[in-house]
Amino acid sequence: MTPHNHAKPGDYAQAVLLPGDPLRAKWIAETFFEDARLVNSVRNCLGYTGTWKGKPVSVQASGMGQPSLSIYVHELINVYGAKALIRVGTCGGLNAAVKVRDIVLAQAASTDSAIVKGRFGAFNFAPIADFSLLRAAADKADAAGLRYHAGNMLSSDIFYHENGFAGYDKLPDHGVIGVEMEAAALYTLAARFGVKALTICTMTDCLITKQEIDAEARQTSLKDMVTLALDVAVEA
Ligand code: HPA
Numbered sequence: 001m002t003p004h005n006h007a008k009p010g011d012y013a014q015a016v017l018l019p020g021d022p023l024r025a026k027w028i029a030e031t032f033f034e035d036a037r038l039v040n041s042v043r044n045c046l047g048y049t050g051t052w053k054g055k056p057v058s059v060q061a062s063g064m065g066q067p068s069l070s071i072y073v074h075e076l077i078n079v080y081g082a083k084a085l086i087r088v089g090t091c092g093g094l095n096a097a098v099k100v101r102d103i104v105l106a107q108a109a110s111t112d113s114a115i116v117k118g119r120f121g122a123f124n125f126a127p128i129a130d131f132s133l134l135r136a137a138a139d140k141a142d143a144a145g146l147r148y149h150a151g152n153m154l155s156s157d158i159f160y161h162e163n164g165f166a167g168y169d170k171l172p173d174h175g176v177i178g179v180e181m182e183a184a185a186l187y188t189l190a191a192r193f194g195v196k197a198l199t200i201c202t203m204t205d206c207l208i209t210k211q212e213i214d215a216e217a218r219q220t221s222l223k224d225m226v227t228l229a230l231d232v233a234v235e236a
Contacts, residue, residue, distance in 0.1 A: 002075045002079055003042075004042055004043065004045070004071055004072065004075060005040045005047065005072070005075055005079070005080075006040055006041070006042050007039040009079070009080065009081070011039040011040075011049060011080065012039060012047070012049055012058040012076060012081070012082060013049055013057050013058040013082075014056070014081060014082060014083040014084060014236075015056070015057050015058070015082075015083070015236050016057075016058045016059065016060055016076055016082045016084070016085050016086070017057070017060075017086050017088050017230065017233060018059075018060060018062045018069065018072070018085055018086065018088065018186070019061055019062070019087075019088050019089060020061065020062050020063060020089050020181075020182065022045050022046040022061040022063075023046075024061070024088075024222075025046045025048060025059045025060065025061040026046050026048070028088075028226055029046075029050060031223075031226075032052060032226060032227070033048065033049075033050025033051065033057070033059075034050055034051045034052070034054075035050045036048045036049070036050035037049055037050065040060065045061045045063055046060075046061050047059065047060035047061065048060075052230045052231075052233070052234050053230075053231075053234060056234075057230060057233050057234055058082075060072055060076060062182060064181060064182075065157065065181045065182065066111075066113050066115045066155060066157060066181065066182055066184065066185035067115065067185075069087075069185055069186060070115060070185045070189060073085060073185070073186055073189050074189060077189065077190075077193045078193065082195065083195050083196065083236070084130075084133065084195065084196040084197070084233060084236035085186060085190060085195065085196070085198075086133065086197070086198050086199075086232060086236075087183060087186055087197075087199040087200065087201075088200055088201075088225055088229045089180055089199070089200075089201050089202075090180070090201055090202050090204040091153065091178035091201035091203055092178060092179040092203070092204070092206070092207050093177070093203045093205065093206035093207060093208060093209070093211075094154065094168075094171060094172040094176055094177055094179055094207055094208065095149075095172055095176075095178075095208065096206070096208045097149070098149050098206070099147070099203070099206075100203055100206060100212060100213040100217070101147070101202065101203065101213060101217050101220075102147045102148060102149060102202075102203050103146055103147065103149070103200060103201070103221075103224070103225055103228070104148070104149050104150075104178045104200070104201045104202075105129070105134060105137050105138060105148060105149070105150040105151075105198070105199075106151075106152075106153035106178070106180075106183045106187075106198070106199035106200075106201065107128065107134060107150045107151055107152065107153075108126060108127065108129070108151075108152045108153070108187075109128075109152070109154070109183035109187050109199065110152055110154050110171060110176055110184065111127070111154065111155040111156070111157075111184035111185075112156055112157055112168075113155065113184060113185065115157075115185050115188070116184050116185065119188065125188065127155075127184045127186075127187035127191070128187055128191075129187060129198045129199065130190065130196035130198055132196065133196050133197070133198035133232055133236060134150065136231075136232045136235060136236075137198060137200060137232045138150055140231050140232060141228055144228065146224055146228065151175060151176070151177040151178075152171075152174075152175055152176045153176065153177065153178050153180060153183050153201070154168060154171050154178070154179040154180075155179075155181060155182055155183045156179055156180075159181065172208070178201060178203060179207070180201055183199035186199060187199075196236055198232065200225055200228060200229050201225075202218070202221045202222060202224075202225050204218065
């Protein structure tokens with residue numbers, strides 16, 4: 001038990017999916033898990049454990065942004081023994097070749113966050129996905145015929161950038177393909193504590209073309225993404 005999580009040791013599986021939204025955690029548990037049971041509801045930041053294809057798996061909402069995710073991930077690893085953490089979320093697009101509905105595998109995560117920078121003094125640490133999870137996700141996405149891109153994600157601490165897109169146009173110039181708010185902290189904590197992590201996002205709004213996903217496509221692509229993440233998680 002922690003101030004943020006009332007689950008008991010053993011309540012989480014070693015593989016944990018991490019959506020930002022608590023209601024998405026509930027939806028994942030109710031839609032995909034067999035024998036789903038609620039293990040955490042502190043702050044309504046819901047966590048569930050069940051099985052997928054007969055293998056144990058959990059889902060825990062991370063909240064929005066790197067500070068919130070860092071609390072849940074730190075505790076999942078150090079209190080509950082999580083070994084493979086897969087964020088499932090949405091991202092904005094920073095490259096016109098990435099279409100809404102496409103899946104983005106965050107091979108690396110650049111960031112403006114002091115959470116990462118603050119650890120390394122003069123050095124720029126490169127937060128990266130676990131290679132075995134990344135390779136499994138790419139192989140399974142290929143096999144399922146999903147459109148996906150693997151590349152550098154921006155994990156920004158700011159959603160409403162004062163200068164809009166101009167605030168970070170150097171990043172797409174250097175091949176960064178999407179923007180979300182959590183992956184860099186997840187990868188940094190996973191590296192620090194020697195566990196595996198990956199971020200899989202559905203691109204929902206392109207900052208270049210202004211294309212936005214519609215409600216029906218959002219639901220279908222979320223299902224594709226969660227199925228992919230669960231298949232990777234239970235083999236991790
Ligand atoms: N910025 C940050 N996070 C996001 C975005 C965005 O534009 N779209 C979906 N998640």
